[in-house]
Amino acid sequence: MQLTHFTDLGIRVLMYLTYSRSEPVKISEIAEQFKVPRNHLIKVVNKLANLEWILTTRGRNGGLQLAVPPESITLATIIKALEECNQLIDCENALCRLRMGCQVKQYLDFGLKAFYDEMERYTLADSVTGQTGNKIIEMHVKYA
Template identity: 40%
Template sequence: MQLSRFTDYSLRVLFYVTLNSNRLATLSEIAQFYDISLEHLRKVVHALGKSGHLETFRGKNGGIRLALAPESINLGTLILLTEGAAPLVDCLRGPCRLVTSCTLQTVLEEARQAFFDTLSKYTLADLLTHKPLRDELIAVESA
């Protein structure tokens, strides 16, 4: 299983705003820091705002900040939100002669569930305990 760019960028935004929580962050500074497309980032931030993970403020002094405590942002829930709950293989979508007898869908669903069960053991705060990562993201302020 490979996570989408949307999920990757969602995590990066949350890392950035969490460790720079003493101020509002801007889309352009995050895009520049990660060297990613401002347009992709705009969609990510909009979705994270709609889901209640971020607070967004428009205008000259606008920006974004985390809307929830990092300890309350569960990775399994977040990644399920950004990736969706689609099966890994959609056996019913195409004509497959084995659809009534094949157990692949069941095995893949079990694996997908194990993936999310593991992610659900962690929060955003858990990911940000690694000092080198914290130092890298906090250093942005002094740059």
């Protein structure tokens, strides 16, 4: 399984926003920090805002802020919402001649459940501890 670039970027945006500072973070700052196209980042930010995980403020003094405590949201929750994936293959809509006698879907479903169960153990706060948290602070300091 490989996460989409959209999900990867969503997780990184949330991680970046865990660092609390007095002014909101600009989209252009995140785009520059992570070397991603601003237009793609806007789509990710809109999704995160719709999920009510970040606050967005328009205007000259606007920007982005984390809207939830980082310890209140698990990586499983984030990935499920951004990937919108509850199965790895869809045997009902696929024209597969093995559909009625194949065990692969069941095995993949077990594996996906195990993955999400493991990701349920870690929060956004957990993901920004240690060296990762230090790197995020360093990124903010360099940009300021």
